[in-house]
Ligand code: HEC
């Protein structure tokens with residue numbers, strides 16, 4: 001009788017003896033596979049807690065038999081990166097172009113660093129990608145005021161131009177008009193001669209008078225033929241490329257007021273390897289390096 005009472009008539013399954021309004025609760029056992037996984041999980045958790053860092057304590061945590069630590073792993077990875085960077089930085093300081101170009105890792109390092117540093121420090125003046133704006137030279141072309149070799153570019157970046165450093169590049173384009181070195185009429189003649197030098201239409205007679213004045217006043221820096229000199233940072237006046245501009249009005253302003261563009265010295269703001277990376281970037285990536 002009591003057996004009958006505990007077995008559900010329809011399914012033949014044992015019941016829990018609980019009954020609500022004639023509805024009985026079947027006592028179905030958990031499947032064996034589920035119970036198996038359940039015990040394995042408990043064993044795994046105990047094993048894990050013993051082997052790996054797991055239980056927080058007042059001062060720290062249980063380290064586990066394996067002594068694994070994510071923090072140590074990350075610190076190791078960072079140290080590795082720093083070491084790699086230091087090696088590249090050190091290699092870059094003394095390297096010339098061929099050494100950089102022949103070492104793929106150094107090449108990647110110099111290019112990435114140079115590009116980022118140029119964006120942060122140089123584009124404000126030299127324009128996007130160093131394409132230049134009035135008064136700030138284009139660093140992509142073959143025209144160099146002070147020189148386009150690796151060493152000359154490095155020197156310009158290190159010590160600047162008319163900058164506050166003892167070794168900075170110096171030269172002065174005098175204010176021939178403002179400082180009354182020449183008469184306004186003479187400056188007009190010189191403007192015509194400069195127009196002629198650069199292949200633009202000019203007043204012939206004025207230009208001839210200008211040629212004499214040019215020989216007397218300007219050739220020490222801009223050279224006898226007007227092609228300029230890197231020693232004096234004096235631009236070539238015979239090409240069609242201008243630091244300021246080549247129209248009569250701007251040329252007159254250049255002669256009347258003088259020009260003295262300032263480029264800061266970077267040796268006190270950037271590290272040696274950063275200057276090296278920038279030099280490489282200007283010389284090779286922007287192009288036009290000699
Ligand atoms: C404050 C403005 C300014 C900033 C910033 C600046 N430059 Fe210059 N740079 C100049 C000027 C102006 C000249 C031209 C100087 C002259 O008239 O001779 C120049 C000239 C140069 C030259 C020589 C070009 C030649 O034809 O010989 C190089 C190379 C150069 N800059 C590189 C850089 C690099 C690299 C940076 C960033 C680290 C930089 N400059 C940041 C203003 C700047």
Ligand code: HEC
Nearest residue numbers: 172173217218221233234235242243244245254259260261
């Ligand atoms: C002591 C050297 C020196 C002498 C002398 C000199 N210049 Fe210059 N000149 C320069 C320099 C340096 C620059 C560029 C200044 C700068 O980079 O900001 C320049 C720039 C110029 C420019 C602007 C060029 C451009 O690309 O926009 C003109 C034009 C010019 N000079 C004409 C003359 C004339 C004409 C004379 C003679 C009356 C003269 N210079 C004498 C050094 C000199």
